[in-house]
Every structure is written in structure tokens, then in C-alpha cells.
Amino acid sequence: MGFDQFRGNATTVNRLREMIARDHLPHAIILTGARGAGKFTLAQMVAKAVNCLERPLAADGLPDFCGVCRNCERISQADELDQRFAEAVEARENLRETDKRETRIFVQTHPEVLIIPPDPPQMLVKVDQVRHVIGEMYYKPGEGRQKFYIFSESNFMKEAANALLKVLEEPPEFATLFLLAENSNSLLPTIRSRCITLRLAPLTAEEIGQDLAMRTEWTAAQKKLVARLCGGAIGRARSFDLAGYLTARKDALLLLTTALGDGGHSALFRATEAYRAGGEGKGKTDLLISVLYSILEDLMFLKAGSEELMRNHDMQAELGNVAGQVSFDWIVRASDGLGEVQNGMRRNLLRSLSLDGYSSSIEI
Template structure:
């Protein structure tokens, strides 16, 4: 364990570790970078390095052991999606009156608090910031340094304003991280009080090399596919559920083809039948929609003569054939129709029903195109 487990962005990581070594790590830090570039992973690693009980050095720079009580407890927060889901479930189980008072936090160590956007607005709310401000000026309970990680830079206005003073004059033993896809989207009042460090995604080639070392069970064509689908994010690539993706993509292809070829109708019916309500159905449906988007994007690349950008490289031939049958108008209509299904899902319509609706929308458009 340690910073060697973090892949890519070596320069930024070493800059941060150098600042740690000199005891000059800023107390208000923005980590900016696209989804999957490792912002959250890096923030939790720094929290571990700040608080590791054994404080190892590698290459002469501060590292963390990953094993001591402090590292282990902070490490439990690493799987952010699961921790957030648990926290939301716990809140859902509360009484209505308590729900309103309860904000979303992830805390696996008494001195490390993770603040995630609170649904339904998916923004950081003022009550969340109040909890940060309310504890930041106290000495850490166990650790050397209190760490606060805002996993998103979308603050409600009052929340942002409440945070400004803490960002400007943070106490000696606290560090605030704000993670943002794009530092430029943060309020200038927040940005100007923090030091910004940028992360970028790994290139497809770097990712393929990484997978060759770490996921040997995958075939070359599978590694190529996962590298392209995980948008440069190592974590996402390693945990990529290839069988589920391929199954969903199979269904997505049938849906797209059905719009052209009548004999696919029976097939389609079979597909929509399997997408029923319930949380499992919802997950399946979301994956199906992601696959549909990714196929449409690939068809768009092929139509635009940019086949080198193709992601679903393992089914290139099939996609090339399909691309000959569709034009830009059809593709944009299809994208709009899928957007409709997504909105429908949010309104909690019966899932199979909205899939049938999508199919109807695609076919109608086809009729308009070919009189």
C-alpha cells in the first residue's frame, strides 16, 4: 500500500508529497480533474499520509502504510459509492421528521469527514458545511490532522458562503479538500481561497499497459474495450463488469437494429420483458442506457469518418454495417429518445413500458426519413 498504488499524474502526486515533506501542504486544496482521474482516491491517500501511525518514507518522501489503525479506518471510506449508498439507505429508514434533519456524510475515522452532494439537488448544503465549520476549530480527537473532503464542488449559495471563512483562515491542524471536475466552475470566492492541483485521465495506451499487468485474465480485445470504456480511470477499469456490459450491449444492439429490421421485433419483446421494476431492474436498465449511448457515439464516430475513436472495438464490423444504415438525424433523434427514457425512469414509470416507447419513437423517426 501507499502512493505507489496511485496510477498516473506522477508529477502532481510528487508535488503534493514534497509539500507534505516540508510541512507546507496548503490547508485549503482543490483537486480538479475529469471523472475517474483519481481525485477522491488521492485525497483519501493524503488523509492517510497525514495521519499514518508509522509514517513511512518512500523515495525520501512521506507515504502511508495502509495497515495501521488510522490508515485502515480512513481506507474504509475508499469505496465512496458504497459508503454513500449505505448512508442514504440509513436515512431512508428514518422517520420523516428525522430525515429532514439528517444530511449526507461518510465518516469511517473520527477525524476524517467526507461530504458528498446531498440528493435530490445533488449539491453541498448549508447544514453539511455547518457541521464542518462546527468541528474544524477543535483539535483532532485521535489523528494529527483533521481532514474534510468535499467530493463535489457544487455548493448551494448559502453553503458556499458559510465555508469561506474556514477556507480563508483554516486552523493549523485541519485540511480541506474540494474535488471538482473543473476548477473553473467553482465560485471565484472559493477558488481564490484554495490552491488548485490538476489531475488528468490516463491515455488509452497507458491504461492498456496497466491492464496487461493487473488483469491478466482478460483477452487483448477485452483489455482494449475496457480501456476505452473506463475513460482513463484505473479504479473503474479494474472493477469493470465485462459480462454485464456485454449482455447489456447485446440488448442495446437489438434495440437499435429493431428500428430497421422488422424481424427483430420478437427479439426486442424478449429484451423488454426482462427489464422489470425493482432495484435490480433499475440497475440493468441504467446499464442498458449507458450501452445505448456508447453505441450511438460509436456510430457517430464511424459516420464522421473518425473510426479511430471507436470504443466498442471488439464489434467494429457489426457497428460499421449498422453505421451505413443510419444518418446524423437518426442518431440525434435516437439520443433524444434515450434521454426521454431516462427522464421517464426518474419519474418512475414502469421500465419496460418506457423501453417500448423508445422503440416506437425510433421507428416513427425512421418512417419520416424514408417516405
């Protein structure tokens, strides 16, 4: 238990630990990285290391956290953020209509660590959330050394961003704000200039592979595939729905081969039957579309003679066969067509019809 549980990005992790060692943690830190890169995990680790009652040093001489003291333990209760977030949203749903409108979503399992998720349904940080932060951040910490405010996805409404700017102009000595973002460009330049920015780079397929080594339910080839598909984001690798992906990939390939005249249309209709409208249908269709994009990209790599860049490297033979039948122009047309399917979905066209239409639109 400690920073050694964090995979990769040693430079960024150690920079933060050195700042903790010198008691010089900045008041505002933008931490960027892809979804699943470990931004929230790292912010939580920093909050634990600063507030840990044991404050152990790791073998490398830098600050660590014990993971079991009262502070570490309570902060850890928010490690499963998706779950805590769902609970907070459900609690709000159960309120009376008038209270519901005035209640904003927060996750707090320790008095000095407040997590501010984007507020649903818009999934934006709202001005009331930032006002709540302002209202309490200037009180000295009582049960820890330092206060932490973790904005888990820094998509601010305009008013909220302006309110945040005021905090950043005059932050209290004893508070650190973490702004987690996939891309720091989503933040106002005036906010960026008042923060230090640290980045979590994608991990290599080898690093991800090492992390997945203990997973017994996947074969070595499947682990290699997951490592390629997760784009270097360890959180995505750990929670990867391989069965769902493989099903979507089978359908995606069927859709493409049907368009190329290899398969019967009836097989296609059976496949798209599963992509009917509805909550579950939407998730499945989104996945199918992202798989189609990854296959089209792989076809591009195959045609360019860069097989080593393929994500679906285990399908080199099948995709090589498809690549032999299509032109670069066809791949571009197929990608453009997918964009139109996505637009159609936003307008709520019946999804399976939209997919069948897509398949016939890319016939050669």
C-alpha cells in the same frame, strides 16, 4: 502500500507530496477529475501521509505512508466510501422520524479525518453539514498532525456554499479541506479563488490496460475493450460490469438493426420486455441508453473514417455494416430521439413502450 499504488497523474501526485514534505499543504484544495479518476483515493492517501505515525520516505525521497500504523489503518477504513456511505444512510433510516430529519450524513473512521458526502435524497451538501465542519474544525487535532475535511462530491446547496466561503476566509492552521469535483465550474468563483485546483487527467488505454493485467476473468480483447469504455477513469475500469455492458450492447444493436429493417419486431419486443419499470429496470434502461449513445458516436467515427477513435472497437465489422446503411442526418436524428426517450423516462412513461417508440421513430 503507499503512493506507488496510485496509477498515473504522477505530476499531480508528486506536487501534493512535495507540499507535504515542505509542510505547506494548502488549506483548501479542489481536486477535479472524472467519476472513478481516483480523486477520493488520492485525498485519503494525502490524509494518511500527513498523519502516518511512521512517516516513511519513498524511494524517490518524497513522503509516503506505511498503511499499517494505527492512524493509517483507521483512515483506511473509509477507503471503501460507497460502503461506509450506505451504512451511514441506513443508520439514519433506522432513527425516529424527528431525529432522521435533523441527522446529516458523515463518514468518519478517524477523529482527524471527516468525509462529507452529499446528503440524500437530493445528493447535495447541506448547510448543516458545513456548520458541523465549522463547529469542530477550529479545535486542534489530538490524534494526528493535521485535520482533513473531504467533501467527496462538491455539489453544495446555496446556503452551504456561502457557509463554506466563511471557512475559507479564515481557515485554521492545522486543517486542510479537499473539495472533490468532476468539474470545478460547479463551484462558486469566490470559492475557487480561495483554493488551489489540481486535476486528475484521464489515463491512457495502455495505462488502464496495465492495471487490468492481473484480471484473469477477462480475455486480452475484453481488457482492451474495458480500457476504451471507461474513459480513462481507473475506478470505473476496476469495477466495470462487462457482462451487463455486453448484454445492453446486444440489445442496443438489436434496437438499431430493427429500426433499419434487419430484424423482426418480435425479437425487439422480447429485448425491451426486460426494460420494464421498477428499480432494476431503471438502471438497465440508463445503461442501454448510454450504450446506444456510444454506438451512435462510433457510427459517426466510422462515417468520418476515424475508426481508431471507436470505443466498441471489437464491433468494427457489425457497426461498419450499420454505418453503411445510415446517413449523418440519421445519426443526428437518432441522438435527438434518445434525448426524448430520456425526457420521457423522467416523466415516468412506461420504459419499454418508450424504447419501442424510439425504435420505430428512427426507421428509415
